[in-house]
Amino acid sequence: MSETSTQSPHRLLLVGIDGVRLDMLTRIPTPALDRVTASGFLATPLVDPRNITVSGPMWATVLSGLWSDEHGVVCNERPPDDGIHAPDFLSRILQRQPDSKLFAAVSWAPLASRAGCGPLINPETAECFVADCGSETVDDYIRADAAVEEYSVRRLADEPVRAAFVYFGEADEACHEFGMGDEYETAIRRCDAHLGKLLNAIEARPDSDEWIVIVTTDHGHVDAGGHGGDSLVERQVWIACSEPSLEYELRDSATIASVAVRVTTGSRAAWPAGQSAMACSDSSPLTPSVPASRARRS
Numbered sequence: 001m002s003e004t005s006t007q008s009p010h011r012l013l014l015v016g017i018d019g020v021r022l023d024m025l026t027r028i029p030t031p032a033l034d035r036v037t038a039s040g041f042l043a044t045p046l047v048d049p050r051n052i053t054v055s056g057p058m059w060a061t062v063l064s065g066l067w068s069d070e071h072g073v074v075c076n077e078r079p080p081d082d083g084i085h086a087p088d089f090l091s092r093i094l095q096r097q098p099d100s101k102l103f104a105a106v107s108w109a110p111l112a113s114r115a116g117c118g119p120l121i122n123p124e125t126a127e128c129f130v131a132d133c134g135s136e137t138v139d140d141y142i143r144a145d146a147a148v149e150e151y152s153v154r155r156l157a158d159e160p161v162r163a164a165f166v167y168f169g170e171a172d173e174a175c176h177e178f179g180m181g182d183e184y185e186t187a188i189r190r191c192d193a194h195l196g197k198l199l200n201a202i203e204a205r206p207d208s209d210e211w212i213v214i215v216t217t218d219h220g221h222v223d224a225g226g227h228g229g230d231s232l233v234e235r236q237v238w239i240a241c242s243e244p245s246l247e248y249e250l251r252d253s254a255t256i257a258s259v260a261v262r263v264t265t266g267s268r269a270a271w272p273a274g275q276s277a278m279a280c281s282d283s284s285p286l287t288p289s290v291p292a293s294r295a296r297r298s
Contacts, residue, residue: 011211012163013156013202014089014259016062017191018055018108019172019227021180021220022236028185032196033240036213040242047219047235048257053227055172056110056117058218062259063088063120063165076110079117090126093163100162102126105152107133107144107169121165133169138177138187141170149194156201168194172221179225215240216259 022044025033050067051057052074060066060073064086072080087095090102104111104126110118112128121128129151131144145168152166174187195215202211220233227234239259241247 011161011207012089013198013211013213014062014163014165015195015198015213015215016059016165016167017171017188017195017215017217018167018169019175019219019221020188020191020217020238021175021233022238023233024185024188025238028188030188030192032192032199033215035196035199036215036240036242040240040244041247043239043241043247045237045239046232047237049230053219053229053234055108055218056120059111059167060084060086060117060120061257062216062218065089065257065259067257073117073120076116084120088121088125088165090163090165091122094125097162101160102163103129103152103155103161104165104167105129105131105148105155106165106167107131107141107148108167109133111165111167126165136173138170138173138183141168141173141187142190145170145191145194149197153197153201156198157204166198175221175225177225180221180223184225211242212246213242214259 025042047053047058048067050069051061052068054076056076057068057071057073060071061068064071064084066086068074071084071086072082073084074080090104093100094102102125104121106112106129109130110116110120111130112119112121112123112126113130119128129148131147131151133144134140148166148168152164155161155164168191171184171187171191175184178184199213202208202213205211216239217237219227220236221227222229222231222233
């Protein structure tokens with residue numbers, strides 16, 4: 001599709017499931033994730049050395065398509081002094097398609113509100129639902145993720161949504177609190193069940209054949225729980241995608257940055273140095289390419 005096109009036959013659901021190690025996908029059943037990969041693929045890139053394996057920098061990369069040295073987010077606790085240096089993918093879509101209906105629904109506040117390093121998604125661009133997560137215990141995330149699921153299913157069922165970002169945080173917190181134990185497995189199963197409800201909502205839509213679904217994580221964990229280091233289990237991430245034509249784009253060794261922006265722009269778009277993405281944005285059509293840690297944790 002040309003750079004000047006304003007319409008696209010595709011709609012995008014990007015789902016973030018925080019802190020899920022790759023090896024867990026073979027240890028426990030994930031039927032919803034399997035539904036995504038059944039028509040597409042699972043890619044297993046490593047995090048680029050320019051990013052540390054904590055949630056703020058990593059989700060900023062997923063959402064903007066740039067690494068920390070470009071988007072400016074280097075920790076969970078505070079945003080860059082001069083603002084985030086790249087627009088999120090929802091802002092890119094809205095700039096190109098001003099009538100697009102977009103939303104973000106999350107259980108970790110910095111993703112979509114002025115908390116910690118956020119907002120990583122511009123709340124002036126997309127309608128943002130941030131579930132109350134209390135003191136961010138596992139139980140708090142169970143309740144918050146359920147609220148995110150309920151909100152997202154309702155929006156996907158009843159509205160002409162062009163694109164959405166939905167985030168679930170329980171699995172990451174479970175591994176922080178309990179390590180690689182039963183609680184972590186249960187949390188991953190619960191997140192997968194939330195994903196299944198989102199897929200059901202899309203499959204019930206009359207435009208279900210227009211949707212691309214991408215599911216990804218931001219980092220792994222050491223066995224005892226925790227991340228932020230350079231070990232393989234922390235840097236190994238995964239990308240599940242329902243669109244087979246994107247496999248070429250998302251399978252090279254450093255493509256967590258390609259998750260959203262390659263789908264929404266067809267290329268990895270740079271952003272002018274020194275400009276804040278909260279003030280302006282750039283975009284191209286929503287079209288697939290054809291083959292050619294958290295505030296409370298470190």
